[in-house]
Amino acid sequence: MTEQTQAVVSIELEGAIGLVRIDNPPVNALGAAVRQGLAQALETLERDPQVQVVALYGTGRAFSAGADIREFGKPPVDPKLPDVCNRIEACAKPVVAVVHGPTFGGGLEVALAAHARVGLAGARVGLPEVTLGLLPGAGGTQRLPRLIPLEAAIEIISSGRQVPAEEAQSLGILDRLSQAEPRQAALDAARAVLDGSLPTRRTGDIAVAIDPATIASAAARLQKKRPALAAPIKAVEAISYAGHPIGEGLKAERALFLELMDGPDRQGLIHAFNAERAVKRIPEAGAAPRPVASAGVIGGGTMGVGIATALLQAGIKTTLVETSAEGAERARAKVIGNLDGAVKRGKLAAEQRDRLVAAFDTTTELEKLAAVDLVVEAVFEDMAVKTGLFGQLDRICKAGAILATNTSYLDVNQIAAATSRQQNVIGLHFFSPAHVMRLLEVVVAEKTAPEIVATAFELAARMKKVAVRSGVCDGFIGNRILAHYRKAADYMLLDGASYEEIDRALEDFGFAMGPFAVADLAGLDIGWATRKRKAPTRPAEERYVAIADRICEAGWFGRKSGRGYYLYDDAGGRVPNPDVLAIVEAERAANGIQARTFTPEEIVARYMTAMISESARVVEDGIALHPIDVDAVFLFGYGFPRHLGGPLNHADRIGARQLVERIEAYAREDSHYWQTPGLLRQLAESGGSFNDLNTANSDGR
Numbered sequence: 061m062t063e064q065t066q067a068v069v070s071i072e073l074e075g076a077i078g079l080v081r082i083d084n085p086p087v088n089a090l091g092a093a094v095r096q097g098l099a100q101a102l103e104t105l106e107r108d109p110q111v112q113v114v115a116l117y118g119t120g121r122a123f124s125a126g127a128d129i130r131e132f133g134k135p136p137v138d139p140k141l142p143d144v145c146n147r148i149e150a151c152a153k154p155v156v157a158v159v160h161g162p163t164f165g166g167g168l169e170v171a172l173a174a175h176a177r178v179g180l181a182g183a184r185v186g187l188p189e190v191t192l193g194l195l196p197g198a199g200g201t202q203r204l205p206r207l208i209p210l211e212a213a214i215e216i217i218s219s220g221r222q223v224p225a226e227e228a229q230s231l232g233i234l235d236r237l238s239q240a241e242p243r244q245a246a247l248d249a250a251r252a253v254l255d256g257s258l259p260t261r262r263t264g265d266i267a268v269a270i271d272p273a274t275i276a277s278a279a280a281r282l283q284k285k286r287p288a289l290a291a292p293i294k295a296v297e298a299i300s301y302a303g304h305p306i307g308e309g310l311k312a313e314r315a316l317f318l319e320l321m322d323g324p325d326r327q328g329l330i331h332a333f334n335a336e337r338a339v340k341r342i343p344e345a346g347a348a349p350r351p352v353a354s355a356g357v358i359g360g361g362t363m364g365v366g367i368a369t370a371l372l373q374a375g376i377k378t379t380l381v382e383t384s385a386e387g388a389e390r391a392r393a394k395v396i397g398n399l400d401g402a403v404k405r406g407k408l409a410a411e412q413r414d415r416l417v418a419a420f421d422t423t424t425e426l427e428k429l430a431a432v433d434l435v436v437e438a439v440f441e442d443m444a445v446k447t448g449l450f451g452q453l454d455r456i457c458k459a460g461a462i463l464a465t466n467t468s469y470l471d472v473n474q475i476a477a478a479t480s481r482q483q484n485v486i487g488l489h490f491f492s493p494a495h496v497m498r499l500l501e502v503v504v505a506e507k508t509a510p511e512i513v514a515t516a517f518e519l520a521a522r523m524k525k526v527a528v529r530s531g532v533c534d535g536f537i538g539n540r541i542l543a544h545y546r547k548a549a550d551y552m553l554l555d556g557a558s559y560e561e562i563d564r565a566l567e568d569f570g571f572a573m574g575p576f577a578v579a580d581l582a583g584l585d586i587g588w589a590t591r592k593r594k595a596p597t598r599p600a601e602e603r604y605v606a607i608a609d610r611i612c613e614a615g616w617f618g619r620k621s622g623r624g625y626y627l628y629d630d631a632g633g634r635v636p637n638p639d640v641l642a643i644v645e646a647e648r649a650a651n652g653i654q655a656r657t658f659t660p661e662e663i664v665a666r667y668m669t670a671m672i673s674e675s676a677r678v679v680e681d682g683i684a685l686h687p688i689d690v691d692a693v694f695l696f697g698y699g700f701p702r703h704l705g706g707p708l709n710h711a712d713r714i715g716a717r718q719l720v721e722r723i724e725a726y727a728r729e730d731s732h733y734w735q736t737p738g739l740l741r742q743l744a745e746s747g748g749s750f751n752d753l754n755t756a757n758s759d760g761r
């Protein structure tokens with residue numbers, strides 16, 4: 061046994077009880093040392109004649125978060141987790157597992173292999189492997205259906221959902237609940253086994269009948285989902301073996317698990333898991349955040365209402381400022397409507413909703429914000445309006461208050477300069493609807509103080525959002541990249557692809573909606589306003605596609621005006637708008653363009669290459685700290701297909717060299733738009749990858 065092994069798993073004898081403690085911070089992941097420690101502990105205790113019962117428990121915030129995902133993709137180290145679980149199940153002495161906090165994946169599989177299970181208050185159990193592109197590979201698909209009804213096992217495994225302790229007990233995953241601390245609960249459970257009040261049995265010995273019709277209908281349901289991810293479907297296939305003797309079922313499960321481990325989704329999904337955590341690596345992480353107990357939101361439009369809702373849900377007393385009493389009343393009704401919606405969806409308890417409503421106020425007087433800790437401005441996107449407002453806030457707000465703007469593209473340095481306290485000014489770019497979308501771009505201006513950045517990140521965590529640090533530029537990380545690749549779609553449209561073909565190709569690739577359907581949803585007037593704003597600075601060499609302008613000139617702004625690129629029926633179905641098809645034809649004719657065909661592969665290749673190019677520039681310019689930050693922006697704010705891990709993760713799969721070749725080929729048609737970013741060229745020449753630039757959190761490629 062190595063020293064490390066002794067440290068992460070330890071044994072303690074208490075009379076006839078052998079306690080086995082897992083202590084591998086931060087989340088007791090079951091890395092090689094823990095697996096070796098567990099196997100060794102069982103050997104030792106099984107041999108010890110004094111020991112009559114073994115109780116497993118963990119220290120820290122989780123019994124175990126499961127297999128150590130940093131080991132995936134690397135050469136396996138014995139003993140493998142399924143062998144450790146089998147060793148536990150085969151133990152000649154009864155083994156009881158006491159679980160607390162998150163007990164996920166391999167962590168739950170260890171517990172399922174024990175002969176009885178006790179859950180502590182607040183424990184959550186689950187098999188989230190499918191969310192990482194895998195299936196439970198240490199017996200979960202064989203043992204869970206032996207303990208609980210088949211439908212419930214399928215639902216839990218194929219969704220990866222977290223099951224609270226009480227529900228886990230009523231389903232039969234846990235045998236009993238306890239309020240004690242883990243070590244005490246382990247002693248209590250072991251004593252209960254000894255006195256016979258906690259019965260034990262080997263899960264693998266339980267015989268169950270697996271109904272093929274239930275399996276078939278679950279598989280069909282999952283297949284229908286788009287994009288049809290392999291993992292949940294394979295997991296159901298693995299469950300179908302649970303009626304066989306456990307040894308056979310485990311073999312089938314292992315084969316399917318290894319297939320997924322080598323499949324295309326696992327790496328992207330684990331990269332997405334890591335991205336959510338990697339974005340916290342900011343230079344300001346060591347600064348002490350300021351307390352935020354109260355906030356003001358200026359503006360009662362869609363953004364302001366969403367932001368106020370998000371702040372309230374994070375437990376922050378919030379005052380919303382509108383220009384008129386009617387506007388304030390409308391905003392109030394909408395915020396309360398959002399909270400009621402959360403109650404209806406089971407996301408918020410009714411009493412909690414009443415407390416949040418009581419913590420919410422609206423006003424028409426900016427002076428009411430004199431004492432708040434944070435102000436988020438969400439008014440019209442106009443520099444003069446914003447600088448005027450920040451000048452007023454500078455006079456009104458208390459010293460130390462954080463002054464944030466929700467601008468989506470304006471220069472935050474210029475807004476800050478309207479105050480005498482630039483160190484307290486920051487951009488908080490929420491995405492609509494702000495109480496739902498997880499992304500928050502934290503825009504750090506030249507003079508923003510580190511503790512203000514740290515406060516923004518802490519605030520984001522309280523709002524359960526993914527904060528990504530961005531520098532100042534037009535559009536910050538996300539909208540800057542979007543503005544670039546969106547043009548690629550318009551160029552393909554003008555050159556001959558139909559917008560329906562483009563949307564379909566990208567939806568088949570994995571986006572929930574293609575760019576033209578998104579434009580209809582967002583409102584075509586939004587892009588129109590941006591194009592008008594940028595017109596004076598548009599380089600003469602830039603190709604300009606006026607199709608969207610023509611549609612707007614006709615008064616069609618997408619879904620909100622009933623028609624845009626598509627006509628929509630009440631059921632959400634869409635058909636191309638014939639009037640827009642005529643506009644497209646006319647624009648092609650006006651530009652002397654002979655329409656050519658584009659295959660779905662070419663559509664995806666051009667669109668993704670454009671997205672990757674601007675993403676590379678955003679990293680090169682230092683607007684994003686790391687490539688993985690760009691990935692996080694697209695995963696959590698732009699509906700990027702999670703299994704692909706983000707644009708720069710996808711870029712690594714294509715390879716920098718291939719991307720440079722593509723850009724050079726496209727540049728023969730349009731050398732202004734298609735330019736090779738310096739960073740991409742550098743990676744192509746060195747054979748490096750974007751992931752090399754993500755200094756930590758290797759995702760096991």
Ligand code: 3HC
Pocket residue numbers: 086087089121122124125126127128129130141162164165166167169188189192194195196197198200337338
């Ligand atoms: N392996 C390795 N590292 C892990 C890990 C795991 N399974 N789970 C979490 N970590 C790391 C995180 O990356 C993070 O690292 P960082 O500090 O360097 O950023 C650190 O532990 C703390 O994690 P969180 O920031 O997520 O802490 P929280 O307290 O917010 O959440 C948690 C804890 C709910 C356990 C969450 O981390 C989680 O959901 N983990 C993943 C659970 C999972 O998917 N398990 C299945 C693994 S696959 C498996 O078991 C296969 C088996 O069937 C064979």
